[in-house]
Amino acid sequence: MNGRFGKETDGRPSRGWILVVMAMLAGVVGAEGETLRVFAGAAAKPPLEEIARLYGKKTGVEVELVLGGSGTVLAQMRLAREGDVYLPGSSDYMIRARREGLVRPETERQIAWLVPVLTVPKGNPAGIRTLEDLTRPGVRVLLAQPETVCLGAYAVEIFEHSLSPAQCAALRRNIVNHTDSCERTATAVALKLADATIGWHVFEHWLPDRLETVRLPAVQVRRVGYLAGAVGRYSVRPAGAEDFLRYLTGPEARPVWRKYGYFESPEAAWRWLGAERPVGGEYEVPRSWLAP
Secondary structure, eight states: OEETTEEOBTTBOOHHHHHHHHHHHHTSTTOTTOEEEEEEEGGGHHHHHHHHHHHHHHHSOEEEEEEEOHHHHHHHHHHHTOOSEEEOSSHHHHHHHHHTTOBOGGGOEEEEEEOEEEEEETTOTTOOOSGGGGGSTTOOEEEEOTTTOHHHHHHHHHHHHHSOHHHHHHHHHHEEEEESSHHHHHHHHHTTSSSEEEEETTHHHHSTTTEEEEOOOGGGOOOBEEEEEEEBTTOSOHHHHHHHHHHHTSTTTHHHHHHTTOBSSHHHHHHHHTSOOOBSOOOOOOGGGSOO
């Protein structure tokens, strides 16, 4: 019998058909030896590393994480024209990724929720209790780069809406450094290179022996953030990428997010905060806050 893929004999498929099936299997979700490249904001670093290992053990798929500031890794994806999954630290950069056509919007999944707080070294040696304390002379303030790290934009939004222009100017004079990712923000405070920063509530769960949280009044929290992931526009493994996104929100990954203190819903974040606040969105950082 003559088929589209060549001659078949004694009931066996032709070599052409076998090659087609092998090519299809190469893209099957969880195929042994497959690698997924995930560009992610460092706000998800500890649980994401653990979940990637669990997923690898279960499926045989290696998950390669490219971690950093959400804006930085988005720029890397754009320039390299690659990336199977984009997972920024907040909605701001997912909105940008959708606007620039760098992700497949129909695949987007919300994963976990975050609340901005004051993060201080364990024991709070500088006695930081309020946002206004960051304006005191001599207080060393750390700020995540607001132009590339979503946490920095959240911080500036809080300052601009909760402090007077004079207080904002005093706070800017107290900034001793800018960091290029959430991970480095948390680490710098843990090393006591600063007295305080605006961090995520999960930082104290990352380094419980070295960091602690000072909660902000709900009225000062302008937005609740969330982690979301989507398949990258340039992914050559979209089925595998979608499977990993499903795993991130599934029953095996949920306990890992909980272990590190991430909220499973906006309602859980609101309960912890004590009030409902807007979720996600964007904020345009005034130029006066951008690092020189």
